[in-house]
Amino acid sequence: MFLAWHEMKYEKLRYGLIITVIGLIAFLIFIISSLALGLAHQNTAAIDSWHTKSTLMNKDANGNMGQSVMTESELAAQTQNKQTAVVGITPTNISKTHKSDHDAVQFIGINSDEYIAQNLKLSKGHQPKHQNEVIISDKLSQYKVNDKIRIGLDDTEYTVSGVTPDALYNMAPVVYGNLKNWSPIKGINPTFKASGLISKSSASLQTNDKRLKVYDRQSYLDNLPGYTAQKMTFIFMIVFLILISLIVVTIFLYILTIQKLPNLAVLRAQGIPNRYLVQNTFNETLLIMILAIGFGAVLTAVSAFFMPNSVPVYFDLPLMLGVAGGILGTGLLGSFIPMWVITKIDPVTVIGG
Amino acid sequence: MTTLALKHINKTFGSGQNKVYALKDVSFETAPGDLTLILGPSGSGKSTLLTILGGLQTPTTGDMVVNNQNIKKLTQHQRETFRLNEIGFVLQSYNLVPYLTVSDQFTLVDHVKKQDNLDDADFEQVIKQLGIEKLLHQYPSELSGGQAQRVAIARALYANPSIILADEPTAALDSDRVIQVGQLLQSIAHQQNKSVVTVTHDIRLKEFADHIYELVDGELTQVK
Numbered sequence: 403m404f405l406a407w408h409e410m411k412y413e414k415l416r417y418g419l420i421i422t423v424i425g426l427i428a429f430l431i432f433i434i435s436s437l438a439l440g441l442a443h444q445n446t447a448a449i450d451s452w453h454t455k456s457t458l459m460n461k462d463a464n465g466n467m468g469q470s471v472m473t474e475s476e477l478a479a480q481t482q483n484k485q486t487a488v489v490g491i492t493p494t495n496i497s498k499t500h501k502s503d504h505d506a507v508q509f510i511g512i513n514s515d516e517y518i519a520q521n522l523k524l525s526k527g528h529q530p531k532h533q534n535e536v537i538i539s540d541k542l543s544q545y546k547v548n549d550k551i552r553i554g555l556d557d558t559e560y561t562v563s564g565v566t567p568d569a570l571y572n573m574a575p576v577v578y579g580n581l582k583n584w585s586p587i588k589g590i591n592p593t594f595k596a597s598g599l600i601s602k603s604s605a606s607l608q609t610n611d612k613r614l615k616v617y618d619r620q621s622y623l624d625n626l627p628g629y630t631a632q633k634m635t636f637i638f639m640i641v642f643l644i645l646i647s648l649i650v651v652t653i654f655l656y657i658l659t660i661q662k663l664p665n666l667a668v669l670r671a672q673g674i675p676n677r678y679l680v681q682n683t684f685n686e687t688l689l690i691m692i693l694a695i696g697f698g699a700v701l702t703a704v705s706a707f708f709m710p711n712s713v714p715v716y717f718d719l720p721l722m723l724g725v726a727g728g729i730l731g732t733g734l735l736g737s738f739i740p741m742w743v744i745t746k747i748d749p750v751t752v753i754g755g
Numbered sequence: 756m757t758t759l760a761l762k763h764i765n766k767t768f769g770s771g772q773n774k775v776y777a778l779k780d781v782s783f784e785t786a787p788g789d790l791t792l793i794l795g796p797s798g799s800g801k802s803t804l805l806t807i808l809g810g811l812q813t814p815t816t817g818d819m820v821v822n823n824q825n826i827k828k829l830t831q832h833q834r835e836t837f838r839l840n841e842i843g844f845v846l847q848s849y850n851l852v853p854y855l856t857v858s859d860q861f862t863l864v865d866h867v868k869k870q871d872n873l874d875d876a877d878f879e880q881v882i883k884q885l886g887i888e889k890l891l892h893q894y895p896s897e898l899s900g901g902q903a904q905r906v907a908i909a910r911a912l913y914a915n916p917s918i919i920l921a922d923e924p925t926a927a928l929d930s931d932r933v934i935q936v937g938q939l940l941q942s943i944a945h946q947q948n949k950s951v952v953t954v955t956h957d958i959r960l961k962e963f964a965d966h967i968y969e970l971v972d973g974e975l976t977q978v979k
Contacts, residue, residue: 404866405852412854412894665852671811673839673914674867675832750806 405679406686420654421694427647428698428729431640433705433715435725438636440716445629447570448510449622452487452518456606457622459598461615465625467491468508468572471594472614479611485603487516490584490596494554496538496577498545505542508571509553511584517602522578527564533582535563539575553577555589572626640725644732651736655687659740663747671749680741687737691730699726757820758917758950759808760784764817766803766973777803778814779973785966787917790944790951792960795970801954802922804970808952809842809920810834822917839868843911843949845921850907851895857906858891861913873913885909885939901932908939912947919943921953925960937963 410417443450458480463470468491477488490511495504512519514530522529525540527547536553538545545551549562560579569576585592598614601607607616617625624630659666666679699722706717766778777800785791795801806812807819810826811834819826821841829837838844851860864872873881882888885905895903904924911919921940925933941963944951953960961967967979 404863405855408859409854668844668846668850669852670835671809671838671846672844672911673835673837673842674863675835675839678867750811 403682403685403689405682406689409686410689416658417690420658421690421697423654424647424651424690424694424733425697425701427643427650428695428726429701429705431643431647431725431729432698432702432722434636434639434643435721436702436706436715436717437713438633438640439718439721440714441573441632441636442629443716444570444573444714445626445632446623447568448508448576449571449619451521451568452600453602454600454619454622455604456601456619457598457617458601458607458609458614459617461613463597465615465617465621466627467597467622468493468627470597471590472596472598473593474595476611476614477595477599480599480607480609480614482599483603484517486599486601486607487518488513488581488596489518489598489600490581490588491571492554492584492588492597493572493574494587496542496545496551496553499550499552499559505544506574507539507542507553507577508574509577509579509584509587510571511579511581511587511596513581518600519578522566524564525567527562530563530580532561533580534558534560536560536577536579537564537566537569538562538577539569540565540567541570541575542577553579553583554587556583556586558583558586572629644728647729648732648736651687651691651733652739654690655683655737655740656743659683659743663743664751666744667747667749667751670747676745679744679747683741683744684734684737687734688730691733694733695726695729698729756786757784758787758789758822759952760820761808762818762820764807764814764819766800766807766812767815776973778807778975781817781970781973781975783968783975783977785918785950785952787948787950788944789965790941790963791953791966791968792964793952793954793968793970793975794956794958794961795954796956799970800973801956801970803973804975805920805922805954808918809844810837839914840871841916841918843914843916843919845904845907845911845919845924847923847926851903851910853895856892856894857887857898860906860910864910864913868914871915873915877915878913881909881912884942901928901935904928904932904936905939908943912943912949917950919949919951921951921955923955923957924953925955925957930959933957933959936960 459467459470460472492509494509495506497504522537545562547562547564551560551562553560581596585594599607606618609616669679709715761781761783764778764781768775768777793801807814813827855863885908887905887909890898890902925936937960940951940953943949969976969978
């Protein structure tokens with residue numbers, strides 16, 4: 403570390419610029435990762451809050467619970483217990499009574515005696531006491547407890563009884579209501595009673611009904627409309643940014659090494675071991691990457707402070723550490739070519755001339 | 756006692772009709788306390804000879820023995836250790852690491868060679884003798900040519916080698932400086948009992964040498 407540290411201290415501007423460029427790339431990766439996680443969170447927050455392990459729904463729904471419908475007899479034939487809950491999910495919209503502004507939501511009908519309803523955490527208000535009372539996501543900040551609202555195709559007047567945090571499903575805020583209201587809100591035949599079953603048990607749901615299909619948690623998430631495409635887009639962006647950072651680090655270190663070749667050749671001639679010089683390049687890369695990632699992390703923290711609430715970023719420390727580890731790892735990988743160049747230095751070149 | 760001995764060294768490049776002799780049957784010896792001057796014009800094989808003396812190249816034929824050790828038989832790693840322990844190079848240019856202060860140039864040696872470097876008392880004596888004691892916190896870019904050359908000599912001496920190899924140490928120096936460097940190399944040889952081999956085309960150094968050789972077209976002839 404001796405040579406690396408002194409060189410960086412001496413060449414402050416040069417190394418400062420390199421650290422800035424790599425730090426900005428790290429910042430971009432942090433922000434995009436947080437944005438990806440934030441958007442994923444908007445898809446799955448409600449599903450996560452149910453501790454979903456497996457789901458059961460109509461086979462024709464192709465894994466999209468919002469498209470699934472099940473009759474009472476189909477439901478009755480399924481094994482249900484304290485770890486399962488029947489849900490009726492439909493994308494719809496809500497509006498305050500006598501107002502024309504509509505807001506897109508996901509209505510999720512649940513039974514009050516099942517675990518999802520019983521585990522709902524409220525930040526305001528109370529649990530529904532009547533069939534026409536609903537709990538809304540705190541993202542619907544324009545609505546307040548006791549507001550009268552209309553939902554979807556149903557003419558019934560509903561009352562907001564409570565507000566719950568972390569209630570988002572497939573990018574839309576959730577309105578939890580009584581399962582009996584699901585079919586009129588969705589505007590379908592009342593013989594259909596629900597979309598499907600959710601289970602938080604590690605033992606997967608089972609069914610003998612060939613019209614129904616069980617999905618594990620990941621398949622359920624992957625079949626949410628737009629979720630996989632969105633996830634893959636972000637994964638590609640992050641992977642490409644990390645690859646770009648690898649290329650940038652390699653180019654910088656390669657140019658730095660080429661510029662230092664006469665000095666390194668002198669050191670080799672003087673008997674400084676090859677291993678010491680290679681180790682020095684590795685240490686230099688480590689220092690650059692740590693400082694750059696630190697700079698990127700500070701920028702991310704500052705940006706997070708000023709970022710408007712409407713931007714769906716979600717900062718998660720384990721994810722950040724994982725991303726930082728990825729950037730660090732690829733950076734160190736980038737030092738291999740300069741290290742190889744150092745092993746090929748011929749000290750004879752500095753004699754004579 | 757011989758510190759360094761070259762025995763019938765030949766160095767050729769190319770083969771067949773393109774075979775070129777850089778060194779032809781070169782033999783010579785140095786002992787502790789000797790300042791040996793090898794004079795020769797450009798292209799005479801001086802650099803090749805210096806790289807062989809420094810263990811950077813192996814001769815095509817012949818042997819080189821340093822302190823009773825045949826250098827030709829050493830591995831790459833052993834040669835690095837040999838250079839670090841036995842050879843102090845004073846090169847024409849790029850002698851010093853630009854981003855290390857004069858003091859740190861010596862610390863670097865401590866990092867790679869943990870033992871047998873000059874102790875504090877000897878180090879004080881060397882830097883006083885070379886007149887660089889007030890330059891310890893300066894970077895090479897802040898030194899004059901002569902100061903940098905003296906620091907490079909001190910750096911070469913710091914690892915306490917038995918042999919000092921100097922490559923054109925007076926290049927680009929005026930006559931006054933040439934005399935100073937000549938006296939310095941002479942005192943290193945005589946007072947510190949080192950074998951100093953200087954490869955140069957600067958005849959102004961002749962008066963300081965104990966032994967003088969001329970290298971012409973790869974052939975070495977002793978003239979003093």
